[in-house]
Amino acid sequence: MQRALALPALLLACAGAWAADSAPAPHITAVKAAHMLDVRSGAMVDQAVVLIADDRITAAGSKLAIPSGAQVIDLGDKTLLPGLIDMHTHLTGNPEDAGYASVAISVPRATLTGARNALRTLNAGFTTVRNVGAEGYADIGLRDAINAGDVPGPRISASGPPLSISGGHCDDTMHAPEYKIQAEGVADGVDEVIKRTRQIIKYGADVIKVCATGGVLSFGDDPRASQYTLEEMKAIVGEAHRLGRKVAAHAHGGEGIRLAVLAGVDSIEHGSYIDDEDIKLMKEHKTWLVPTLYLGDWLIENAEAIxxxxxxxxxxxxxxxxxRRNVAHAIQQGVPVALGTDSAVYPHGLNGREFAVYVKLGMTPLQAIRSGTVNASQLLGWSDRVGSIEAGKFADMIAVSGDPLKDITELERVQWVMKGGAVVR
Structure with a gap:
């Protein structure tokens, strides 16, 4: 009996050993550069070497030994940084879509537009984005296509359609009443917002976007006026958090910011009219501010063209x-900031211009860089994956020619991009 059992056991042991021996060895890559910015400490590491196994970083530092047989990528005198993160994009839209032009754009067309804009964004050095608002779940389809390797693009945390009150900023307010057109994420009342939140999560949302105030690019509303009630907001946030999703609130000011913060949202998007009471509340609740400021330059200059x-x-x-005035004050008062751009209001690929605006408003270059790296990864809940060049993180990196601590506009001229260990630019 013992002999009968011994043979199968031996065969299983041999099979296990064979499987282990036949498993493909990881592809090892070594990236060398004259400098590398440690975004946590602010230190510039000279003679930098980053070791990568497949898509993950295994080690990073100065003059690291390079394993025999590794593929070596020598970037010469370039400066390495972690891949950048944009916390407020609309990949499926374009500037010329603002206003009435949007009514002629189908969801399939917007999705294909998103594929083009995803590549532009990736080539600009943004290896991760949070897409906050797309009808027809187009951003979720785009996310899945990128993850499957069907199309190139950044890592995407996608919201699907944003939640809005009837007639609110994220409803469709451009049609005459007889068309009875309503945006997909419209929900009114506590029961309805709970149901809509669950539905959006059902169809794949990573994050919930809610429009807590009026907006700029919508008809008939005031950016300073709140839209959802506190009870509705609490229902949305409670349901999203219970199901493991964070909540981003479009909120320009007035009661909208305060109600959203009191309801427990994770971030305030825009914050155009943020005041001292809002600042105090946000610091107490550890609520992130995601300003979107460069668009102010581009939109007004190009309004006639679009x-x-x-x-x-x-x-x-x-x-x-x-x-600009109010966010500058919030920055000076220490509200935690994660970079966002609202790309689609201006052309995709210009996302890096947001950093220089933050510096003009009082941030140091390092603080601005952190807003689009470690801060953004913390708000995403992806600190274990992205935001810094450290062992265990995805090998998402960029290189620039100069020193961004001396000239923040270097981030507008990204020279080289790697995502998941693969060079994409």
């Missing part, structure tokens, strides 16, 4: 300059 409707341009001329 045929921006006059009522929307008039709002933009009031809201966007106010945003």
């Amino acid at each position: 045929k921006l409707p006059k009522p929307l341009l008039e709002k933009a001329k009031v809201v966007l300059p106010a945003a």
Whole structure:
């Protein structure tokens, strides 16, 4: 009996050993550069070497020994940084879609537009984005296609359609009443917002986007006016958090910011009219601010070219300059900031111009860089994956020619991009 059992056991042991021996060895890559920014400490590491096994970093430091047989990528005098993160994108949209032009764009067309914009964003050095708002779950389909390797693009945390009150900023307010058109994420009342939140999560959302105030690029609302009630907001946040999703609140000011923070949202998007009471609340609740400021320069300068409707341009001329003043004050008061751009309001691929605006408003270059790396990864809940060049993280890196601590605009001229251990630019 013992002999009968011994043979199968021996065969199983041999099979296990054979499987272990036949497993493919990881592909080892060594990236060398004259400098590497440690975004946590702010130190510049000279003669940098980053070792990568398949898609993950195994070690990073100065003058590390390079294993025999490793593929070596020598970037010469370049400076390495972690891949950048944009916490507020709309990949499936373009600037010329603002206003009435959007009514002629189908979900399939928007999805294909998103594939093009995803590549532009990746080539600009943004290896991770949070997409906050897309009809028809187009951003979720784009995310899945990128993850499957069907199309190139950044890692995406996708929201699907944003939640809105009827007639609110994230509803469709451009049609005459007889068309009875309503945006996909519209929900009113506690029961309805709970149901809609569950539905959006059902169809694949990583994060819930909620429009807590009016906006700039919408008709008939005031960016300073709140839209959802506190009870509705609490229901949305409670359900999202219970199901493991964070909540991003579009909120320009007024009661909208305060209600969203009191409801427990994870981030305030835009914050154009943020005041001292909002700042105090956000610091107490550890709520992130995601400013979107460079668009203020581009949109007003190009409003005529993109045929921006006059009522929307008039709002933009009031809201966007106010945003600069108020966000500068919030930065000075120490509100935690994660970088966001609202790309689609201006052309995708110019995302890196957001950093220089933050520096102009009072951040140091290092603080600005952190807003688009470690801070953003913390808000995403992806600190174990992205945001720094450290062992165990995805090998998502960029290289620039100069020193971004001396000239933050280097991040507008990214020279080299790696995502998951593969060079994509």
